[in-house]
Amino acid sequence: MKRIYVLIIIGICATAVFCIAPFVGMETISFENILYHGSDTIKADIFWKIRIPRVLMAFLSGAALALSGMTFQALFRNPLATPFTLGVSSGAAFGATIYVKSGLIISLFGISGQSVSAFIGALLAITMVYGLTCARRGFSTATMLLAGVAVSFFFSSFILFIQYMSDFTNSFRILRWLMGGLETVGFGSVLTLLPFMMIGSSIVLFFNRELNLMSVGEDIAKSRGVNVKSIKTILFFATSLMVGGVVSQCGPIGFVGMMSPHICRLLIGYDHHYLTPATLLFGGLFLTLCDIFSRILIAPAEIPVGVITALLGGPFFLWLLISGSSEHSSM
Amino acid sequence: MVGSLSNSFLVIDNFSFALGKEKILNSVSFGVDEGEYVSLIGPNGAGKTTLLKCLIRIYTGGEGSITLVNKPLDQYTQKELARIISYVPQSNGRFLPFTVHEFVMMGRYPHLSPFTSLSKGDRQAVKDALALTGTGHLSERQLSTLSGGERQTVYIAAAIAQGARILLLDEPTTFLDPKHESDILSILKRVNRQYGITILSVTHDINNAVLHSDRIAVLKHGMLLYVGNSNKIMNNEILESAFDKRFSFIKHPVNGTLMIIPEVDTT
Numbered sequence: 001m002k003r004i005y006v007l008i009i010i011g012i013c014a015t016a017v018f019c020i021a022p023f024v025g026m027e028t029i030s031f032e033n034i035l036y037h038g039s040d041t042i043k044a045d046i047f048w049k050i051r052i053p054r055v056l057m058a059f060l061s062g063a064a065l066a067l068s069g070m071t072f073q074a075l076f077r078n079p080l081a082t083p084f085t086l087g088v089s090s091g092a093a094f095g096a097t098i099y100v101k102s103g104l105i106i107s108l109f110g111i112s113g114q115s116v117s118a119f120i121g122a123l124l125a126i127t128m129v130y131g132l133t134c135a136r137r138g139f140s141t142a143t144m145l146l147a148g149v150a151v152s153f154f155f156s157s158f159i160l161f162i163q164y165m166s167d168f169t170n171s172f173r174i175l176r177w178l179m180g181g182l183e184t185v186g187f188g189s190v191l192t193l194l195p196f197m198m199i200g201s202s203i204v205l206f207f208n209r210e211l212n213l214m215s216v217g218e219d220i221a222k223s224r225g226v227n228v229k230s231i232k233t234i235l236f237f238a239t240s241l242m243v244g245g246v247v248s249q250c251g252p253i254g255f256v257g258m259m260s261p262h263i264c265r266l267l268i269g270y271d272h273h274y275l276t277p278a279t280l281l282f283g284g285l286f287l288t289l290c291d292i293f294s295r296i297l298i299a300p301a302e303i304p305v306g307v308i309t310a311l312l313g314g315p316f317f318l319w320l321l322i323s324g325s326s327e328h329s330s331m
Numbered sequence: 332m333v334g335s336l337s338n339s340f341l342v343i344d345n346f347s348f349a350l351g352k353e354k355i356l357n358s359v360s361f362g363v364d365e366g367e368y369v370s371l372i373g374p375n376g377a378g379k380t381t382l383l384k385c386l387i388r389i390y391t392g393g394e395g396s397i398t399l400v401n402k403p404l405d406q407y408t409q410k411e412l413a414r415i416i417s418y419v420p421q422s423n424g425r426f427l428p429f430t431v432h433e434f435v436m437m438g439r440y441p442h443l444s445p446f447t448s449l450s451k452g453d454r455q456a457v458k459d460a461l462a463l464t465g466t467g468h469l470s471e472r473q474l475s476t477l478s479g480g481e482r483q484t485v486y487i488a489a490a491i492a493q494g495a496r497i498l499l500l501d502e503p504t505t506f507l508d509p510k511h512e513s514d515i516l517s518i519l520k521r522v523n524r525q526y527g528i529t530i531l532s533v534t535h536d537i538n539n540a541v542l543h544s545d546r547i548a549v550l551k552h553g554m555l556l557y558v559g560n561s562n563k564i565m566n567n568e569i570l571e572s573a574f575d576k577r578f579s580f581i582k583h584p585v586n587g588t589l590m591i592i593p594e595v596d597t598t
Contacts, residue, residue: 017490089341095429206445209443212429212437213440216437217425218389220420222387222409223418223420224417225414227409270428270429
């Protein structure tokens with residue numbers, strides 16, 4: 001099938017899920033309810049003030065995480081490179097935790113300090129992982145994953161330390177946040193994430209050609225005229241923006257960045273002109289679906305969406321590792 | 332020792348390069364004229380690949396200077412450089428998830444601006460490169476499904492599509508069967524003679540290097556042992572000192588040039 005049709009189908013599915021998702025949940029909401037018809041304005045409020053922002057949040061976060069994963073996979077030439085496995089999520093979580101603990105409330109031009117701080121954490125983590133991976137010549141899957149685990153541990157222990165130093169309430173809040181969740185109320189979080197997501201994804205969408213060449217290999221990319229160093233810097237910046245934005249609002253939701261790009265590559269191939277938009281849409285669709293399940297599986301209670309993605313993602317990760325496709329594109 | 336340094340196309344002058352603490356290239360000097368076919372030979376680990384990688388700036392730094400078309404190499408942006416030099420790496424059988432056409436198309440990267448798509452000229456260049464290398468029939472195939480020889484030919488097609496004036500090749504015929512080997516040699520010869528593209532090729536195939544190239548440079552332990560006319564290296568004075576091995580020489584049955592046979596100790 002032509003790739004453009006595959007892309008259109010993914011787009012239609014994403015739109016459908018996006019439109020249906022706000023109607024699903026504990027409270028059954030009909031189409032009439034949402035127009036503030038009749039006396040039951042509570043349902044309309046639930047729809048507009050809780051469900052819609054939540055679905056938007058799920059979609060944006062999923063798209064951001066999937067795009068970040070795809071970018072890492074092209075730059076590291078390895079399908080196991082994701083924000084989660086590389087420790088970038090942990091870095092962002094560390095940044096956000098420090099900010100919360102410090103009690104500062106800084107807001108620059110309406111951009112939340114917590115997100116900025118998560119962004120810096122993410123950038124720090126990716127710099128460390130990349131440095132560690134390159135320090136040993138050979139650039140193998142094992143080195144990359146070990147570096148990711150090391151960086152992840154490093155930041156996680158800092159988070160644990162901060163948690164230990166906090167009082168009971170804060171400690172529980174940090175723990176709950178670390179599980180990853182999308183329970184937002186109102187549009188605040190969405191608006192906070194939006195600029196990070198917009199800038200990050202625009203940058204990634206702009207560098208399709210470079211991502212293609214980088215996924216072929218760094219030497220080839222250089223010999224074709226790609227300024228590898230600055231492209232990497234820019235793309236690490238973009239992914240850190242997206243991961244930082246998501247993690248500061250929803251906590252580290254894992255494995256979206258691994259499954260979505262992988263499934264999209266199976267559906268549409270490796271050409272980033274198609275893969276990037278497909279991954280963006282699919283990531284949004286995927287996390288929105290996971291969020292629906294997180295709301296209805298044990299209703300009226302909720303399962304944190306991060307738990308669901310991890311339950312799906314763990315086996316998926318192992319399958320990738322065992323099936324050997326991780327070695328396909330490693331150097 | 333040193334070839335014509337007066338030429339201004341590509342001049343490597345007293346160039347040394349180290350990777351970490353290990354010195355790979357040591358005061359290498361030689362020049363390449365536009366339109367020349369130069370082969371670079373030498374034992375494994377002599378620094379041949381490193382020299383190519385320095386020329387296309389996969390490796391940067393080093394002492395001494397490299398000048399390309401009257402301008403120091405490090406003053407080119409990577410894109411400007413890619414419009415003048417293209418590079419065919421040693422094939423390593425890595426999984427590449429693209430079709431032949433997509434891959435050759437990527438060769439046009441240095442000619443594209445970020446905001447435009449491929450022009451008619453770009454598409455024509457890709458078509459020409461596929462035609463020149465005889466890989467047009469492969470164009471919709473996945474790279475991963477090609478044989479080693481086809482794959483190597485496609486790599487060369489991509490480098491030609493890049494439209495550069497110099498082609499750097501790293502062991503283009505190693506691991507290939509005789510048919511693909513001779514196919515690739517004739518493609519290179521044609522590109523060089525008909526289109527005037529300069530060729531600098533690293534090879535272990537000394538016989539073909541002597542047959543096809545204008546000049547040969549010999550590297551050993553990062554130092555330039557010899558550079559000059561191809562037929563003048565066919566003696567044990569040069570070859571034995573390069574490879575620590577004696578060779579026997581025979582005459583080519585058709586054109587009478589000397590060929591080597593390495594002596595094998597069978598006792």
